[in-house]
Amino acid sequence: MELLTNPDAWIALLTLTFLEIILGIDNIVFLSIVSGKLKEEDQPKARRIGLLLAMAFRIVLLFGITWVLGLQQTLFSIDLGIFSAHVTGQSLIIFGGGLFLLYKSVSEIHHKMEGEEDSEKGKAGNTLSAAIIQIALLNLVFSFDSILTAIGLISMKSPAEGGFGYDGALAIMILAIIISVIIMMIFAGPVSKFVNEHPTIQILGLSFLILIGVMLLAEGSHLAHFRFGNDVEVGTIPKGYLYFSIFFSLFVEFLNLRMKKSKNPVKLHNSTIVDKDLEDTNVTN
Template structure:
């Protein structure tokens, strides 16, 4: 009750919820791309399961926050004439996630632009379970990043010292995760439909994932204190620059879509929504 009456707690909740939604944009883009390859009836299920997994991972990691913070401890050192690092569990997870995201993004761009068209049998092979495994792997990485950001933002100090206390901070973080995931569930369907109906948005989305993958590689390198040839440590990329470039690119593309409204978009390979539209057109004709 004391927490509910604390205006600072409400401000912290709103701030953290907004931040979770912003950090979840890359999650929704990845969900849209992966679920877009499934059969139409499986796509909503994949999005729901993906977002519920994201929520579950974040809440579980919050309850194991001591273990998460212990991942910042150095596991082993590497010292050579041209390279040095102090590798941590956290840096391995973040770095591995960046590599996975780069591989997945580049592979998807290749399949959409130069890959072979899939038959109905081929589309069925893009099973729901396979999509969920990919979503779960990336959610794990995004969850670590999200939780560490939340812990850095919400003070766990005793209320007498200006914080919210451990239980109060935990309640704020869990509530912000639940609210942000609920909001993303509402908009995930329309966003996925829009992304999969517009080829340029799909390619932009995959390009954003490449940027995020590079950001994760830089973040993992920074956490492991990578040094090359005895120089300065590798620095992380500020998220503000990344999200500004994403929103600016989307703004430019929305202007392009508005100017070219009514023109038939180029069809990418492996697009279930576009295939369905073409089938409907053929039936009508």
């Protein structure tokens, strides 16, 4: 009840909800591309399961804050003179997630341009269960990144010290996660349809995932205190720069799409765009 009458709590809730939605954009892009390879009737199910998994992972991690923070402890150290590191559990998860995201993004771009998924092997891999496994793996990494950001934003100090207390901060973070996931569920369908209907948006989305993968690699290296020599330590890439480049690129592409509406888009392999001429030819045959 104290939180309901506390304007600072409402501001924190709105701020964190907005931040969760922004951080969830890369999740929606990945969901759109992975679900776009499934049968049309399976695509909404994959998106719902993916977003529910994202919400579940975040809430579970919030209840295990002590365990999450415990992952900051050094697991092992490396000292080779010219290179040193103090590897933690968090750094391993985030660094591994960055590698997975880079691999998945580059392979998706290759498949869409070269068309290897049209083979029997590619078709066999385009199942709902395979998509959910990929979504779950990436959600785990995105959840860690999201929760670490939330913990840094919401103060767990007691109300007397200007914070919201442990229970209050936990309630704000859980509510922000639930609201943000509900909002993303509402817009996931239209966003996925738009992404899969425009090849340039698909390639841009995959390029953004490469950027995010590089950011995760830098963040994982920073958490592991990667140091070269005595003075050079790997730093993080500010998320503001990354998301500014993403929104600016999308803005330019929206202008291009508006100016060239009358032109037919390039057909990517495994695209959900139906080639009308090809469809008519098949019907005639």
